[in-house]
Amino acid sequence: MVRVVVPSMLAAQAGGRGHFDVEVETVGEALHALPVADLVIDERGELRRYINVYVDGSDARDRGGLACPLTGAHEVRIVAMLSGG
Amino acid sequence: MGVLALVGTRKGLFLLTADDERDSWQVEGPLLDGWGVYHAIVDERDGTFHAAANHLVYGPTVQRSSDGGKTWRRSHQIGLPEQSGLTVNATWHIEPGRPAEPGTLYLGGDPAFLSRSDDGGETWEANRGILEHPTRDRWPPSRGGLLLHCVQLDPSDAQRMYVAVSGGGTFRTVDGGATWAPKNNDVEFDLVSDPYPEVGQCVHKLVLHPARPERLWQQNHCGVYRSDDCGDTWQRLDGNGLPGPFGFTIMLDPTDPDVAVVIPEKAYEYHYTVDGLGVYRTRDGGQTWERMVDGLPQQAWAAVLREASAFDAESMYFGTQSGSFFALTNGDTWVEGVRHLPPILSVEVTAWSE
Numbered sequence: 001m002v003r004v005v006v007p008s009m010l011a012a013q014a015g016g017r018g019h020f021d022v023e024v025e026t027v028g029e030a031l032h033a034l035p036v037a038d039l040v041i042d043e044r045g046e047l048r049r050y051i052n053v054y055v056d057g058s059d060a061r062d063r064g065g066l067a068c069p070l071t072g073a074h075e076v077r078i079v080a081m082l083s084g085g
Numbered sequence: 086m087g088v089l090a091l092v093g094t095r096k097g098l099f100l101l102t103a104d105d106e107r108d109s110w111q112v113e114g115p116l117l118d119g120w121g122v123y124h125a126i127v128d129e130r131d132g133t134f135h136a137a138a139n140h141l142v143y144g145p146t147v148q149r150s151s152d153g154g155k156t157w158r159r160s161h162q163i164g165l166p167e168q169s170g171l172t173v174n175a176t177w178h179i180e181p182g183r184p185a186e187p188g189t190l191y192l193g194g195d196p197a198f199l200s201r202s203d204d205g206g207e208t209w210e211a212n213r214g215i216l217e218h219p220t221r222d223r224w225p226p227s228r229g230g231l232l233l234h235c236v237q238l239d240p241s242d243a244q245r246m247y248v249a250v251s252g253g254g255t256f257r258t259v260d261g262g263a264t265w266a267p268k269n270n271d272v273e274f275d276l277v278s279d280p281y282p283e284v285g286q287c288v289h290k291l292v293l294h295p296a297r298p299e300r301l302w303q304q305n306h307c308g309v310y311r312s313d314d315c316g317d318t319w320q321r322l323d324g325n326g327l328p329g330p331f332g333f334t335i336m337l338d339p340t341d342p343d344v345a346v347v348i349p350e351k352a353y354e355y356h357y358t359v360d361g362l363g364v365y366r367t368r369d370g371g372q373t374w375e376r377m378v379d380g381l382p383q384q385a386w387a388a389v390l391r392e393a394s395a396f397d398a399e400s401m402y403f404g405t406q407s408g409s410f411f412a413l414t415n416g417d418t419w420v421e422g423v424r425h426l427p428p429i430l431s432v433e434v435t436a437w438s439e
Contacts, residue, residue, distance in 0.1 A: 009119045009143065013159065039143040043164035043172050050142045080142040 093122030322371030404429030
């Protein structure tokens with residue numbers, strides 16, 4: 001079981017829920033299991049460009065992206081990367 | 086009768102209400118907190134709110150609420166066909182269908198697509214006549230995108246409708262959307278060697294007069310135009326009283342087809358009003374224009390986007406990129422109903438009572 005934690009705008013789009021406990025093998029499966037999957041994965045099945053996914057604090061893009069295995073992982077955290085001022 | 090204004094902003098949707106006088110406004114919001122609401126509209130057929138909501142990170146969405154904005158549901162199928170090679174960059178405009186076609190809605194967006202829903206906005210299907218238009222390679226995209234942003238339905242003919250593309254021009258269908266004919270005769274595109282090409286014009290806003298549907302108005306990158314023959318020919322109208330040809334939005338009077346109101350801006354790279362916040366009205370079909378600035382700030386560098394105005398039988402309304410919302414009272418005086426909203430992207434109104 002891994003806990004997927006989403007930021008507040010995604011939680012608002014998920015009826016107010018900020019985390020989801022899912023039984024899955026990969027980051028891609030974890031994201032697809034969310035009611036906000038379409039907001040983190042684009043219409044061609046790719047992780048949106050400025051969404052980062054951290055698996056127990058490590059950037060999933062460095063570990064296979066959507067294929068990143070979740071064996072032994074506890075937390076998947078979704079972060080919207082925004083800059084500017 | 087009072088009025089409810091759906092005001093889409095860079096940071097969410099605001100609901101503004103006023104009584105019949107329209108001089109005192111109440112604010113509720115933001116709904117869809119954090120979303121850039123490019124357009125929001127009430128479907129007069131069933132009261133549903135529809136919003137084209139976009140986010141820099143989370144992407145394009147279409148959302149709807151059947152409880153006055155308390156809860157929202159996202160459309161789950163807004164993508165474009167894979168074989169098109171295109172993906173949706175942003176949703177720009179939602180047009181509810183005619184009274185005789187319940188559940189039907191139209192969606193315009195970037196890159197220049199028109200989609201139709203027949204299930205109240207849950208799923209959408211892209212119009213192939215637009216996606217595969219034989220002139221599409223002559224629609225120049227711009228930094229802001231290649232936008233299909235106006236959808237106008239002819240209330241007198243269920244098969245006839247219009248769309249406008251920046252930059253592609255105006256297109257008309259007379260077969261319910263199967264085929265689309267360019268309708269840009271006499272409309273200037275001053276950047277190319279042939280200034281009157283078949284397509285490529287940058288329409289900023291296209292509006293059909295609801296009581297005289299063969300009459301269309303457009304604020305174009307290159308002037309203000311009127312057509313009295315369903316877009317077959319256009320007459321340029323910005324030579325007599327307007328400070329310049331460029332602007333984005335246009336408002337009409339549903340009770341008088343000869344009235345139009347525009348807000349000219351400094352052209353091309355600048356996009357702000359000159360000489361204060363100057364609003365201009367014609368009462369003679371565009372032959373002459375008068376400045377109507379009673380109640381408006383005269384020290385202002387404002388910008389009013391294409392969707393950021395609305396009209397009903399009683400009044401006109403617009404919002405600025407600096408977050409001010411204005412309504413016309415007594416036919417001639419503007420009232421700043423609300424200020425300090427986030428940058429205003431869209432305004433639509435509907436009848437409302439407390």
